[in-house]
Amino acid sequence: MKILLTAINSKFIHSNLAVRYLKAFTDDLSYECSIREFSINDREEKILEEIIKEKPNVVAFSTYIWNIEMITRLSNLIKMVDKNIEILYGGPEVSYDSFNILKELNGDYIIQGEGEKTYREFVEYKLGEKKLESIRGLYFKKCNDVIFNGNRPLMNMDEIVFPYKEDENLDNKIVYYEASRGCPFNCKYCLSSTTHGVRFLDIERVKKELQFFIDKKVRLVKFVDRTFNCNFKFSTAIWEFLINSDTKTQFHFEISADILKPQELEILRKAPKDRFQFEVGVQTTNDDVLRQINRFVNFSDIKEKVLELLAIKNIKQHLDLIAGLPGEDYKSFKKSFNDVYSIGPEEIQLGFLKLLRGSSMREEAELYDMKYSPYPPYEILSTKDISYDELLVLKKVEHMVDKYYNSQKFNNVIKFFIDKFETPFDFFLSLGEFFEMKDYFNRNIGNSEYYKVFLEFNEKVLKSDNSILRDIIKYDYLTFNKRRGMPEFLESRMTKEEEIEIKNKLREYYSFKENYIESFCIDIKEFINNNTIINKNTYYLFGYNGGSVEITDKIS
Incomplete structure (x- = not known):
């Protein structure tokens, strides 16, 4: 008897923790079990072919909002190819309203909620060691009816089996890890x-x-714990251990910044740079809206701790906002965005409310006149506070923030523009509207074009000269891109004679097999440090493998 545990991840670099848990929890049972991982970007025909080639008796799918539609189609195809293959579903997307979901799906079983023990007993049933009707937490079809055996109590965490194996290749993968289950908060x-x-x-x-x-x-370990720092003793012990470890592995945590204690901040101060990444769920800076969604915290408390972490300068912070929350209109969300931007985190995620199956927010949808898509990922379309058209405007801003701000590759270009607008939100919106006008949202544009857009934007929207901006763009471009293939609109102003003269002065300091020279018409360092534009010829040495150093003084 063979079961194929099948994961369809949102990206190739992701790994699926759930299927590994199930296999590890049943390794001692005498059945054949394989794991296959795919991506939603893979062709369905190829996934189907790979599944059928495994010759499984049961295909078990790990379901989420991002893959349920593909899994639904694959289930239909599997049954067309071989109706004797049974299909088992588990995961958050089928754990609520499971009775009706199993009626709709072309499958045979659903594991509701926490799956390890239910899956183990399911395997025992398939081996003839257990009766189907005795397995709690399992829905199954019988004579066109759906039967449920009742809820299963939550398991003891000590019973969980570590799911990763010594011989498993985790190169170039984001590895997920769980140190706790549950959350102390009750966000709707x-x-x-x-x-x-x-x-x-x-x-x-x-x-x-x-x-x-x-x-x-491993390159990156992401803790899936919902609020990692909800237990002071636990979080400090783990952070201290990782801080004192000799490693280049990065560790990502979802935290609640407002509950960070002074002792934790002192410990985090000792962390090597980039050892930790923190994801902080701000969601909104409107305290009234926070209370409506059962987040009993004030934004001022979150901001205070986030700023303290930023002052340490060793931990990358990712701050989340959610558009479409009950009680938050367009004006309030704009303020939320500007409030978060003023903190200056490394990343801002502008997400849109999803009314997930099983969430109390979905149950209260009518109360706030929430219209949302009935199809995964169940994204908000409008509320009594914000219209569909206003949400579309926010999507333009989201696209610009993600591409330009979150990449951290355009920091100086953004700095050049941001003060020319009333608020940061207005800048990103104006840029998004320019993208739309140029139809860039509907076609792929190359890497260099993402830089060139700013020259067009400055010229057409701000009606400004590009001479200074061009050099700022060139500095950002060369910081993150190779000189070879540098677009014509950023080509150096230096003559060949000037370049040779400078190289002759610097040969005793630098190798020009590893470095090259670029000139700029402004004091780049002054602009970066103080946001001040001073017209002055400056020269920088860029390494072919990255890095730059100012050499103006050495050649004067």
Whole structure:
């Protein structure tokens, strides 16, 4: 008897934790079990071919909002090819309203909620060791009816089996890890609010398992814990362990910034640069809206702690906002964006409310006149506070923020523009409207064109001269791109004779097999540090492998 645990991830670099948990929890049982991981970018015909080639008796799908539609189609295709293959579903997208979902899906079973024990008993049933009707947490079809065996109690965290194997190739993968389950908060839009309490793994066990990732030189470990720092003793012990570890592995945590204690900040101050990444759910800076969604915190408290973390300058911070929350109109969201932008985090994620199956927000949709798509990912279309057209405007801003601000590759270009607008929001909106006017949203544009857009934008929208801007763009471009292939609109002003003369002065300091020279018409350092434009010829040495250094003084 063979079961194929099948994951369809949102990106190739992602790995699926759920299917690994299930396999690890049943490794001692005498059945054949394989894991296959695909991406939503793979062709369905190819995924189907690979599944059928495995010759499984059961295909088990891990379902989420981003893959359920593809899984639905694949299930239909699998049954067309071989109606004897049974299909088992699990995951958050089928764990709520499971009765009706299984009626609609072309499959045979659904595991509701936490799956390890239910899956193990399912395997025992397939091996003839257990009766189907005795498996709690399982929905199944029988004579065109859907039967449910009742809810299963949450398991003890000590029973979870570490899901990664020594011989598993984790190169170039984002590895997901779970040190706790549950969340102490009750946010209406989140599925974590449907279960109460937080369960933790033993601290010493967590350290041992993190050492496994360190020894394998994993690039990035993302903790899926909903609020990692909700237990002071737990979070400080893990952070101290990772700070003192000899590793280049990065660790990503979702935290609640407002509950960070002074002792935690002191510990984090010692972290090597880029060892940690923090994701902070701000959602809105409107305190009234925060209370409406059961987030009993003030933005001022979040801001205070985020600024303290930024002052440490060693931890990358990613701040989340959600558009479409009840009580927040367009004007309020614009203020929320500007408030978060003023903090200066490395990334701002401008997301849109999704009314997930099982969330209390979906149950209250009529109260706030919420219209949302009935299709995954169930994104908000309008509320009594914000219209569909206004949400479309915010999507333009989101696109610009993600491409330009979050990449951190255009920081000086953005700095050049931002003060020319009343607020940061107005700048990103104006840029988004320019993109739309040029039809850039509807076609692929090359890397260099993303830089050239700013010259067009400055000329057409601000009616300004491009001479200074061109050099700022060139500096940002060369900081992140190779000189070879540099677009014509950024070509150097230096003559060949001037370049030779400068090289002759610098040969005793630098190798020009590894470096090249570029000239600028403004004092770049002054602009970067003080946002001041001073007309002055400056020269920089850029390495072919990255890095730059000012050489103006050496050649004067």
